[in-house]
Amino acid sequence: MLVLARYGITLHGLAFDTMLGAYLTNPGQRGLGLKDQAFQRLNIVMTPISQLIGTGSKMISMAQVPIHMAADYADYAGADADMTLRLVKPIQNELQRHNLLDLYNSVELPLVPVLLQMEMDGVALDANFLVEFDKKLSEQVKALEKEIYTAVGHQFNINSTKQLGEILFGELKLPSGKKTKTGYSVSADVIEGLRGKHPMVDYLLEYRQLTKLKSTYVDGLLALMDPVTGRVHTSFNQTVASSGRLSSSNPNLQNIPVRTELGRQIRRAFIADPSYVLLTADYSQFELRILAHITHEPRLVEAFSKGEDIHTITASSLFNVPVSEVTKDQRRLAKTVVYAVLYGQSAFGLAQITGMTNSEASEFIKRYHETFPNIKHYVDSTLHQARTQGYVNTLYGRKRFIPDMHSLAFVERQALEREAINMPIQGANADLIKIAMIRIQHALEEKHMKTRMILQVHDELVFEVALEERERARKLIKAMMEGVAKLDVPIEVELKVGKNWYEAEPME
DNA sequence: GCAGTCACG
DNA sequence: ACGTACGTGACTGCG
Numbered sequence: 001m002l003v004l005a006r007y008g009i010t011l012h013g014l015a016f017d018t019m020l021g022a023y024l025t026n027p028g029q030r031g032l033g034l035k036d037q038a039f040q041r042l043n044i045v046m047t048p049i050s051q052l053i054g055t056g057s058k059m060i061s062m063a064q065v066p067i068h069m070a071a072d073y074a075d076y077a078g079a080d081a082d083m084t085l086r087l088v089k090p091i092q093n094e095l096q097r098h099n100l101l102d103l104y105n106s107v108e109l110p111l112v113p114v115l116l117q118m119e120m121d122g123v124a125l126d127a128n129f130l131v132e133f134d135k136k137l138s139e140q141v142k143a144l145e146k147e148i149y150t151a152v153g154h155q156f157n158i159n160s161t162k163q164l165g166e167i168l169f170g171e172l173k174l175p176s177g178k179k180t181k182t183g184y185s186v187s188a189d190v191i192e193g194l195r196g197k198h199p200m201v202d203y204l205l206e207y208r209q210l211t212k213l214k215s216t217y218v219d220g221l222l223a224l225m226d227p228v229t230g231r232v233h234t235s236f237n238q239t240v241a242s243s244g245r246l247s248s249s250n251p252n253l254q255n256i257p258v259r260t261e262l263g264r265q266i267r268r269a270f271i272a273d274p275s276y277v278l279l280t281a282d283y284s285q286f287e288l289r290i291l292a293h294i295t296h297e298p299r300l301v302e303a304f305s306k307g308e309d310i311h312t313i314t315a316s317s318l319f320n321v322p323v324s325e326v327t328k329d330q331r332r333l334a335k336t337v338v339y340a341v342l343y344g345q346s347a348f349g350l351a352q353i354t355g356m357t358n359s360e361a362s363e364f365i366k367r368y369h370e371t372f373p374n375i376k377h378y379v380d381s382t383l384h385q386a387r388t389q390g391y392v393n394t395l396y397g398r399k400r401f402i403p404d405m406h407s408l409a410f411v412e413r414q415a416l417e418r419e420a421i422n423m424p425i426q427g428a429n430a431d432l433i434k435i436a437m438i439r440i441q442h443a444l445e446e447k448h449m450k451t452r453m454i455l456q457v458h459d460e461l462v463f464e465v466a467l468e469e470r471e472r473a474r475k476l477i478k479a480m481m482e483g484v485a486k487l488d489v490p491i492e493v494e495l496k497v498g499k500n501w502y503e504a505e506p507m508e
Numbered sequence: 509g510c511a512g513t514c515a516c517g
Numbered sequence: 518a519c520g521t522a523c524g525t526g527a528c529t530g531c532g
């Protein structure tokens with residue numbers, strides 16, 4: 001559809017997509033492409049495209065194909081069409097057996113043209129800002145390199161984990177901690193523990209942050225920007241994530257920095273066209289609301305229904321203090337505990353990321369389960385389903401298959417159990433936002449509005465809103481996102497608006 | 509092409 | 518004693 005669109009052809013009436021169908025029957029599986037499916041379902045070995053156009057640096061495009069090979073290409077193209085058609089029935093049948101036809105017909109297939117439009121529209125970037133930011137980062141990186149070399153006494157490749165490990169733990173004899181398969185771990189949490197032990201440590205952490213920003217975000221985005229339109233066009237991948245989420249690539253616009261102030265500056269580069277503004281719409285604590293709905297956990301349902309701050313309530317319970325006396329730190333810790341327990345993290349893991357002791361962590365987890373007893377029941381029944389039926393599913397019937405865990409070692413079994421616990425929640429989140437996206441884009445089209453939906457970041461949608469449509473768009477988006485389904489708890493959406501993604505401020 | 513690291517929800 | 522929260526993608530080094 002994208003290729004045809006480049007030549008002004010709009011494909012209507014998309015009837016079936018074998019890749020999407022195969023994805024729903026087993027979203028954890030690799031090999032959903034035509035060649036793999038033909039082999040799996042029809043036992044036919046198809047010619048790989050690499051046999052015709054080569055691989056790597058020697059790869060050619062269709063336009064460079066020598067004419068004497070035209071017949072081979074005709075065969076190749078014919079096989080693609082033929083096998084695609086032959087796959088439809090078997091995949092349809094399997095969707096039906098798994099009760100996935102509804103999800104397929106009312107969510108995944110209608111989402112295709114929605115994503116297509118988002119990819120084609122793209123997002124406007126402020127190239128001048130990125131170039132200026134790049135200069136600042138380059139200068140700072142250079143200065144940090146110098147400081148690091150001086151502190152160590154000689155030059156080396158700071159980006160090489162091997163060289164860095166040898167210097168930190170060999171040459172400088174700093175206390176080494178974690179190991180990887182190939183040597184010392186030099187990840188940020190390890191380096192963090194070395195603060196104050198050597199002057200290069202602080203420089204190194206800052207160097208890491210700045211080079212990450214420069215290479216992945218500043219240089220990466222500039223390289224992928226269309227120089228004529230000034231926009232970047234991501235790909236939204238619909239058959240990658242085993243939970244039912246989308247993913248984004250080339251560039252990945254679902255991991256633009258937000259957590260640190262410096263990183264967050266990158267969001268200034270994401271702008272709206274003149275006479276437009278950016279509007280972001282975030283589902284507030286969506287996964288927890290879904291958990292409350294699935295488990296009917298009274299304390300959770302009550303808190304959400306009353307519009308209370310869920311993390312403050314949890315903190316009050318965990319620390320046994322009145323709601324009014326919960327500190328910021330307690331609230332933050334409560335939030336960490338909630339997500340840790342929700343996804344099955346161990347006391348050890350919780351202790352690692354929070355800095356508390358193992359016994360404190362296990363005490364928190366215990367109190368959490370006492371406060372919200374239905375959550376334990378959800379975990380137990382989900383694991384039971386995974387073991388007896390071999391799959392878990394979302395409210396909308398999306399399935400993820402969980403292999404038999406019987407004979408597995410403890411660690412592998414635990415990992416699969418956590419995947420099973422997480423999927424119905426993360427997957428329901430994905431189902432719901434997909435439905436909202438379809439409805440919103442249809443409404444925008446129907447009303448002939450200029451506003452366009454341009455990004456999805458798992459529980460957030462970003463729009464480029466025509467100035468004169470601001471109020472209409474706000475109401476429409478809020479109503480459709482919050483009304484996407486009727487749950488046991490209210491669904492709340494927070495809207496922000498601004499001339500760029502960084503400056504977006506609360507509406508209303 | 510793998511491993512390590514780090515960015516996001 | 519071990520290894521330790523789910524789901525992604527991009528960049529760099531290195532063999």
